[in-house]
Amino acid sequence: MVSYFATCLCLSNKKEYPSFFRTIPSDAFQVTAMMEIIKYFKWTWVGLIASDNDYGQYAMRNFNEEMKAIGCLAFSETIPKIMTKENLLRIVSVIKESTAKVIVAFSTGLEMSLFMKEMIHQNITDRQWIASEGWSTSTLLAARDNFNILGGTLGIAVHSGQMKGLTNFLLQVRPDLDPNNNLVMQFWERMFACKFVESGVNDSGSIISDSKKCTGLESLEGTDTAYSDVSNSRISYNIYKAVYSLAHALHNLMACEHGKGPFENKSCANIANLQPWQLLQYLKNVDFINQLGERVAFDENGDALAIYDIVNWQLDKSGTVNIKTIGVFDKAAIFGKELFLQENSMFWKFDNGRCPQSICSASCLPGTRKAIRKGQPVCCFDCIPCANGEISMQNDSIECVQCSDDYWSNLEKTWCVLKEVEFLSYEDSMGIALTTLSLSGTCLSICVLTIFIYYRNTPVVKANNSELSFLLLISLTLCFVCALCFIGKPSHVTCMLRHVMFGISFVLCISCILVKTIVVIMAFKATLPGNNIMKWFGAAQQRGTVFFFTFIQSLICIIWLSTAPPFPVRNSKNINTKIILECDIGSLTGFSCLLGYIGLLACICFLLAFLARNLPDTFNEARFITFSMLIFCAVWITFIPAYISSPGKYTVAVEIFAILASSFGVLLSIFAPKCYIILLKPEENNKRALMGR
Known part of the structure; x- marks a missing residue:
């Protein structure tokens, strides 16, 4: 009823073996113990060989299922009952070619001995063996000649007890x-x-002397043999537990009180006529602590509480292979503490003296993800770096996680960091340079305006329509000032102000130039006999024309702002690593109308000035206007591709540069020659010189 040596997993089937109990652990627990060792040393790539019998095949099937949770099998081979040279060479070749450094073997000592001869012959020494209970304590294999192959073997052994x-x-x-x-x-x-x-005759038939006759009084106390060595009583200890289990069952059976028994009508068994099925009832409930302090009990399958010794094959000082106990696996221990190993007492046969690694692929570090190799086990994979904007924070991540909109991955792809917020500020070097240019242009415009006001009664100023010149200089000043609205952190006010101020100031500027061009052409035509066209385009009409053109732009701005005004946005799409604070135009139609109107006036102005370029030198302002409009158009045509291709804050910088460049072009082209005459050639600033031709 109680076995002390049968370990086959099949015997745990209560339907087939309802009355079977055992004090030796089932092979299922042996596999569990091996799994704990494999997990302890982080081996995920393991080879497996097993005997072609119930012991080996049940263990192989169970091990294969358990291994899926923590790793992969590099290979799985069965040692046939009849070992041919061909089969032996094939299995050894599989082991030799495999990258797995750890091999688990469910077999007996005799089967492994035949197998190890070929391993020794091929000198395959770089493998770590994990021995099943069937050969972990085999003295046949634990020989000095096998130590190069089996040295350092870790084995599962039946727990020994010092009775x-x-x-x-x-x-x-x-x-x-x-x-x-x-x-x-x-x-x-x-x-x-x-x-x-x-008769004194021995086995060979020869006569022996009286001194060779056994008296039965010889003393065993002076002998030192395996008989008297109880230091590793493994199977004997299981017999000890089996006998005491039956003894406790019988004791409990005899202690039964009538009316409280486990059988029909609460009856008790009759010890004088004891039936095996009656003892079976008490054997199921056996639970006691033996003299060694170990708990003895059976689970629902009749299996004892699993406890194994973990052994390690080492050489002692005399050069003999010593199977040393270096740990224990106790299934009844606290969860997570079932396996105990004395690592300091372990021997590894490898050159570095350390525990070997047995993995198909190295663990993927944070910042990468696992990519399974096609057609290979899940333990074999490549480590792919996470894409920009994605992270993985743990080892062996299956996928990378996308950072949220306002965050971006660091260089190692292990953490999401807040994106850098970027805008053209007054503090950075580019902002300072553009601010300086804007203020310089503003001051220069004011200085020219001051000069023109001071010399307003001189022929040069009068001949160039002083009122329109004053208004043009004011509009240029506004053009330079509006560039400042594009610098700094965007807000709802600055986003609307920058576009409105830009549109109106430039239309005012172009309108003044256009009217000046018209005035130049009409003034020339008025000099012809009988032509009095200037009376229809006097000062009032000129002012009205300028403000009419400007009013149209103002109307465009009002409609734009009232329907879909510009607003500040956080743009993280153009540059992934940064958040660009910029102004969204709101309505593309409104912005297009604003720019289109400026472009239309500039083109008309350029055409009229170009047609009037051949007027007499005295009235050569048309040439300057033509040149200024040529610069204006060239700047804004060049601005389009530069604006599109510029990233981040440089987009705004390009727009500011276009505003300043076109403003400087108009200011210098039209007013630089006049200021040169007024300030440096005052002798030419008179009516005679002006009317010389």
Whole structure:
């Protein structure tokens, strides 16, 4: 009813074996113990070989299922019952070619010995073996000649126990205690090299002397053999637990009180007529602490509480292979503490003396993700860096996580950091340079206006329509000032103000130039006999024309602002690593109308000035206007591709530069020659010089 040596997982099936109990752990627990060792050393790429019998195949199937949770099998091979040279070479070749450094073997010592001869022959020494209970303590394999291959083997061994009084019991054995026990007599004759025979004839038929006859009084206390060595009582300890389990079951059966029994009508068993099924009922409920402090009980499958010794194959000082216990696996321990290993006592046969690594692919660090290799196990993968804007914060991440809109991945792709907020500010070097240019242009316009006001009664100023010149200089001043609205952090006010001020100031400027061009042409035509056209385009009409053109632009701005005005936005699409604070134009139609109107006036002005370029030199202002409009148009045509291709704050910088460049072009082209005459050539600033031609 209670086995002390059968480990097959199949025996846990209560439907087939309802009355089977055992004090040796099932192979299922052996696999669990191996899994804990593999997890402890972080081995994820493991090879497996097993015998072609119930012991090996059940264990192989169970191990394969358990391994899926923590890693992969590099290979899985069965050792056939009839080992041919061809099969042996094939299995050894699989091991040799595999990258797995750890191999688990469910087999017996005899089967492994045949297998190891070929491993030694091919000198495959760079493998870490994990031995099942079937050969972990095999003295046949634990030989000095096998140590290059099997040295450092980790094994699962049946738990040993130091049973009190066992040594004294063994030493008290005498052949006369039971004359019918032939086994004891054979042991005695072997131990003391004597014979229990009256004739004095030994096995070979020769006569032996009286001194070689066994008396039965020889002492076992002075002997040192495996018989008296109880330091590794493994199977004996399981027999000990099995006997005591039955003893406790019988004790509980005998202690049954009538009316409280487990059987029909709460009856108890009759010890004088005991049935096996009655003892079975009590055996199920056995639960006691033995003299070694170990709990003995059975689960619902009749399996004992699993406890294994973890052994390590080492060399002692004499050069003998020592199977040393270096840990324990106790299924009944606290969760997470089932496995205990003394790492300082372990021996690794590898050159560096350290635990080997057995992985198909190295762990993917944070900042990367796993990409499974097609057609290979999940443990074999490549580590792909996360894309920009994505992160992974853990090892072996399956996928990268996208950062939110206002965040971006750091260089290592391990953390989302707040994006840099960018706008053209007054503090950075570009903002300072553009501000300086804007203020310089403003001051220059004011200086020219001051000069013209001061010299307003001179022929040069009068001949160039002083009122329109004053108004043009004011509009140029506004053009330079409006550039400042584009610098600084965008807000609702500045976004609307910058476009409105830009549109109106430039239309005012172009309108003044256009009217001046018209005045130049009409003034020339008025000099012809009988032509009095200037009376229809006097000062009032000129002012009215300028303000009419400006009013149209103002109307466009009012409609634009009332329907879909510009507003500040946080743009993170153009440059992924930055948040660009900029102004959204709101309505593309409104912005297009504003720019289109400016372009229309500039083109008309350029055409009229170009047609009037051949007027007499005295009235050569048309040439200057033509040149200024040529600069104006060239700047804004060049602005379009530069604006589109410029990233971040440079987009605004390009727009400001276009405003300043076109404003400087108009200011210098039209007013620089006049200021040159007024300030440096005052002798030419008179009516005679002006009317010279």
